[in-house]
Structures are given as C-alpha cells and as structure tokens.
Amino acid sequence: MIDVVVIGSGASGVHAAWPLVKAGLQVALVDVGHRDDGAPKPPGPAHFTQLRSTDPDQFRYFLGDDFQGLPFGEVRVGAQLTPPRAYIAKAIADAATRSDDFQAMQSYALGGLAAGWGAAVPPFSDVDLEGWPISRQQLQPHYDAVARRIGICGVSGDDLERWFGPSPHLLPPARQDSNGSWLLDTYQRRANWFHGRGLYAGQPRLALTTRRHAGRGPCRNLDMEFWGDEDRSVYRPVYTLDQLRRQPNFTYLPERHAEVFEEQEGGVAVRVRNLGTGTSERIDAGHLVLACGAIQSGRIAARSLGAEDTPLPLLSNPYTYFPCLLWTRLGQPTRNRRHSLTQVMMYFDPHRRPQQALQAQVYSYRSLLTFKLLKESHLPIGDALRILQHVQSYFIILGVHHPDYPGTSKLMQVRREDGGVDISYRPTISESRRRTKLENELMMVMYRLGCLPLGRVDPGYGSSIHYAGTLPMTEENRPLTTTPQGRLRGTQRVYIADGAAFPTLPSKGLTYTLMANADRVGRQLATSLSL
C-alpha cells in the first residue's frame, strides 16, 4: 500500500518526498521524467576557453546537431536553454496551454525546470511573505534543512542580509569574476550614496557547492554551467531523486502523466496516463501531494473538483534584461576562471516600498557565445564582431525581476472540452508604468556604478519561467485554495507542495522557497501520518 503519492520530480516534488521517505512512509513519485535525450554534451570537465580552442566537435553541443541552438526571430521564453538542455522544454502529446499574451514554459523533464535553473536562492523575508498565512520564522527550519541538503554558498552579514535574513548553513562564497568584483568594489566605496537611492548589492546566494558537499562539487569555475553538469556543483533535483531512489520505501514511476484524482473512503485514486503504453492507469494511495508546477497542479485540481471553466489566479514575475557595458572597466585585465551564474545580486527600492522592490542579477557574458550578441547588435555583423572581441570582457547582462500580485486580468482556466489550459495575462496599465519607471530609475543608478545600458529586451509575459498562485494558501475558507498546512480545500487527503500555493510572488527567485515550503508540507504530513 502506498502511503503518499507525489506528482512531479522538480524542486518541489523531491523536497516534499524527502521528509515523507525519511519518516518511513511508503512513497511513490509519479513523473513524466523526460531524460536528457542524448544530445551531444561537452567531453567531461574542461574549461570553456580550452574547449573552444581544442574540441573539433564543439559545434555539436554549442549549436546542436540540427542547429537548434541558433536563435532566429524574436527572443522567446526559454531562449537561455542550450542544445544539451533542450529536453527540459520537450512537450508531451497533451491538451495544450493556449494564450495570446503569455508564454508558459512547462517542463516534463526529470528534475523539472530546475534541471536548467540559474541556482540563485534568495530566501523570502517577512516583507515578502506579507499576505501569506505563514511567517519567515515558520519557514526558517525548512530553509535550513534544504540548505544542508543541497549546499548553498554565499556571504553572511553583507548588505543583502536585510533582504535575506540570517542563514546559518552557508558554504564559502563562489569565486567572483572581474566584473562582479569591480561592481561590488565600486558599490562599497559609495555604499551610503547607493543606499540613499535604494540600491543594495552583494554576492548572490547560490545552490552551488564551493567545497565537497553531499558527494558533489566543488565548483571548478569552468564557465560551462549553461552547457553541462560535469562537476555536479550546481544543484539539480535529480541528485535528491537519486538519493531517494536508494531508499527501500521509495518508488519512482516514470513515463506517467497525472490527469485527475478522486478521493475515496480511506484514500485517493490518481488516474495517470502511461506514456509508454498509451493506457490509463490508476494509482491508489493514502494521500496525494501535487508538486508538478503551478499551472499543472491548478489544472489537475480544477479538473478533479469539477471546477473547469472556473478562472484561477496566475502569477509570474515580469522579467526584462539589459545588456550593459562596464565602461569604467575598459582596458582592465580579466580573470579567465569563473562560473557562469549570477555574479552580483541587487535589490532596488528607491521609494521605500520593499514589497515593490525589484531584483537585479548581474551575469558576465561569455559562455553563451558571441554570435547571439551579434544578432542583437545594431551594428553591421562584421564590425560588431571586431568590436565585441575587444569589449566583450566588460559586457554584462542585468536580469531584472519584478514582483507580481493577483489581479482580475491575470487568470488561467481549464477547458472542459479537452482538459487544456487557457491563459489570459494582462497586467494593468499602472502596473506596467510602475515597472518601466522603476527600471529607468535603476538604469540611472547603474550609470553611477560605471555601467552603461545598451538596450532593453522584454521577452514577454511568462518569460521569467516563475509561475505561481493558482491555488493560493489562505486562512479564508474558499474553494480552490490551500490551507496554511498545504491541504487543498474541498479535499481531505490532497496537498499542494509547489508554487500553486504561493499567494503572492516577490521579485526574488522562488525556487528556494518552493523547496522549503515543499519540505514544510511534506514534514507536516509525515508528522500527522506518524501519529
């Protein structure tokens, strides 16, 4: 008899399953589980520049055997996925998600979207959790448990502590590249001036093992994080799944797509489609934990509770990025060894409204290859190539996330006829204006950091790939919501352990809180079942 069936192997699913398995319960994890489809990968751990100069087969993983890594047309959601990671966005024959104004990237991959995430792990503060029925204090033990499990590096006591709060389990910070060091030095020299304008900067907290941790790492600064996981230093949920699969009371059920559930006397029956055989299967368990992403969990819940046609709220961090030139650093030497992840994390709150603050992440541009910059350049390709070779070392990408709150024009709805999802996502004019104004103010402050913005790229709504809020957690007893303990209202044995339960979405990346909240839901369920 299965005690708990968990749907989804992403960041939420594996961390919800972990405490249940550790409590000795019989746990099954149902997953589509697309694997790396054999796309060519870099040949073992080697530095980016070394591969570039020596490997005759590099075009196979940099461009793809079918040249799928060449981005023609407009910038689209998921454009950052390189050919070796393209399987993460592979779809299944399924009722489609449709929208005119929102690009929803869903993953059926082993490890979900976090199989290709950027590994930034900012924890939510009490300000971020305003309007939630749980506090930071309640989440803290779960942040700590996840930090110990996955390995998080960073600095305590810097200017970002006011945004992050205390984190007692940090590994040593990652080695910064020359641009990151330069930016932080410039910031620290005039910290009071920047604080007066609402800018706070520091080293990011990353799910990156800077020393040996849980059989992984340390990061070797090969600058290949977008292309492969050779040194296993960036955390991926599949590592936790591998540990779970070694436990006798855990079963992994791949190639299964969950469709609906039905509560019965003493348990839950989950109907899944076996993608290998094409047949429908039924899995019986004592309890069900939905952790397959906000859109899919909302879809399964709405279909199972007969609430198709009922609009569900949908949240997604609006995302914009700015290619910038660190013009004050021109001509300075550059360190070759580096990682490709966020180098500097910033929070910008010029109007002292921390709930509206934006998050800006600084990346140095190199390992995503020059030709992608050529395409975006306004210069002739021949001239741009000559110039970029000399200024590329001083080129950064500033990725900006804004918070999101529920609204009557940001909704998803399950289609009764085929079970697919329609999404309509239109922020109000005042929301859009506020975002643009805040970005313009940030660019003025960035100029004082020696950073010259060269353009603004808006990849469209949904491009942050952060989705949440479809079954929000609340104290109010309303249908299609979640209790503070994670139980889906209208059910007795169904729990929500992913972003569907988040009532709001701060500008901070959500994955760390997804994992901590999943650990909380799993641990509470384990405790109640063990009593």
Next chain:
Amino acid sequence: MTMTANRALHALSEECRRFARYLLDAEPDSAEVERYARAVQTLPAVQCGPNERLLSAARSPLLLPFLDAGTSYLRLDCPFRRRLMLAAAIFEASPRHADRFLPCETSIARMAVMGLWTGLRMAVLVPLGVLLVKALHRP
C-alpha cells in the same frame, strides 16, 4: 547527386567562403563549409526563393559591407542577415577560428582608435547601404 543539387551546393560553399573572408579575413576549412551548406539546406529560417536579390548582390565581396550595414541599420530580419549570422555562429563554434571570437584584452587607446574608425566606416557604409538595401529588398 543531380547537377542542380551539385550547383546549389557549390553556390553555398562559395557563399560560406565569401562570408568567412568578409567576417574573419580568413578561409574556412572544409568542415565549416560542409556545416554551413547543411545548415542552409536544413533550416527553413535561412532559406529563400530564387528572387532573393540581397543574397544575389552579396555575391560581390565589394557590396557585402554595404549590405551588412544597410540591413543592420534597418533591422531587416532577412535571409541574407540570417545567413551571415549563421556563418558567424559556425565559425565561432570551430577551434580554427575560436580566437577571433574569444574576448581579448586591449588598451583603451586602441579601443578609442577602433571606435573612431568604426564611426567613420559607418558614416560611409550606412547611408549607401540603406539605399542599396531599399533598392534591392522586396518584402
């Protein structure tokens, strides 16, 4: 292989060589040429009809900088510009030409000279290139 297919392959090989001379002032190796021809034959995004006049004009090495400048200024997303980008990508993902794409350290003085030279080139190339592209391009 038919004679027509052979001719098309030869034309693509020549196009790849012209682009390499323009972008890198170097000759491509046979693997890069083969890769370029295969990409053009595979990717619908870079294919075009026989009346694509920008690509025909690009057979002249003298016109290439003007066409590049004109299409860049006009932000024209056309097969010519896509193929030039494709060629750059293929050359970049090859050890033979990696050095031309990897960042190099340069003094500020040299960058200033390069910026000045590029500005002067643009002042000539862009107006003439825009006129040329407008005359040739039929959407």
